Amino acid sequence: xxxxxxxxxxxxxxxxxxxxxxxxxxxxxxxxxxxxxxxxxxxxxxxxxxxxxxxxxxxxxxxxxxxxxxxxxxxxxxxxxxxxxxxxxxxxxxxxxxxxxxxxxxxxxxxxxxxxxxxxxxxxxxxxxxxxxxxxxxxxxxxxxxxxxxxxxxxxxxxxxxxxxxxxxxxxxxxxxxxxxxxxxxxxxxxxxxxxxxxxxxxxxxxxxxxxxxxxxxxxxxxxxxxxxxxxxxx
Numbered sequence: 001x002x003x004x005x006x007x008x009x010x011x012x013x014x015x016x017x018x019x020x021x022x023x024x025x026x027x028x029x030x031x032x033x034x035x036x037x038x039x040x041x042x043x044x045x046x047x048x049x050x051x052x053x054x055x056x057x058x059x060x061x062x063x064x065x066x067x068x069x070x071x072x073x074x075x076x077x078x079x080x081x082x083x084x085x086x087x088x089x090x091x092x093x094x095x096x097x098x099x100x101x102x103x104x105x106x107x108x109x110x111x112x113x114x115x116x117x118x119x120x121x122x123x124x125x126x127x128x129x130x131x132x133x134x135x136x137x138x139x140x141x142x143x144x145x146x147x148x149x150x151x152x153x154x155x156x157x158x159x160x161x162x163x164x165x166x167x168x169x170x171x172x173x174x175x176x177x178x179x180x181x182x183x184x185x186x187x188x189x190x191x192x193x194x195x196x197x198x199x200x201x202x203x204x205x206x207x208x209x210x211x212x213x214x215x216x217x218x219x220x221x222x223x224x225x226x227x228x229x230x231x232x233x234x235x
């Protein structure tokens with residue numbers, strides 16, 4: 001009876017932490033979307049809101065990590081449960097970095113607005129918005145895979161990762177062309193290169209989350225493998 005009671009408590013603690021990871025994921029996903037919108041609208045107020053909530057993301061990472069350490073020390077989990085706890089720690093680290101990318105985009109928006117350069121930005125904001133939509137969709141799918149511990153959904157994230165990379169490459173070529181044609185756009189175009197890179201990094205973190213899901217379910221470290229190789233490994 002005592003063992004069953006402890007097991008039930010442990011499961012409840014894990015469930016609570018998983019719920020908070022998903023809450024953190026939803027928060028950083030919204031942060032990225034708002035930061036890109038702030039840039040598209042040249043809204044310093046929206047950018048300020050993103051940065052104001054950055055501290056909450058950081059605090060959530062620290063709080064969850066602390067609770068994970070407490071569980072490990074108190075429960076002395078078995079190998080499979082320990083793998084889950086380690087994977088959760090990796091997940092929140094990736095989510096915190098997504099929040100960092102959102103903050104980076106918001107700071108760029110603030111800088112461009114304060115510099116009054118909106119009229120010289122030639123790159124269609126729809127391109128950046130599309131890249132951001134790809135990245136946040138990937139993040140959403142990865143979080144869904146985490147919530148369900150669904151390997152198939154995780155594999156789907158890995159298979160679509162290169163779409164964001166291709167979009168980034170296309171944006172980079174456009175921005176280089178604009179800089180060559182009009183040197184006055186160099187400073188603002190470089191800012192947008194870093195924004196595009198930040199969005200691409202959000203996609204990378206979504207991919208990392210998907211790999212964590214596969215690690216939890218299958219116990220296999222699939223990092224640095226092609227999607228095709230990963231699919232073969234987990235079948």
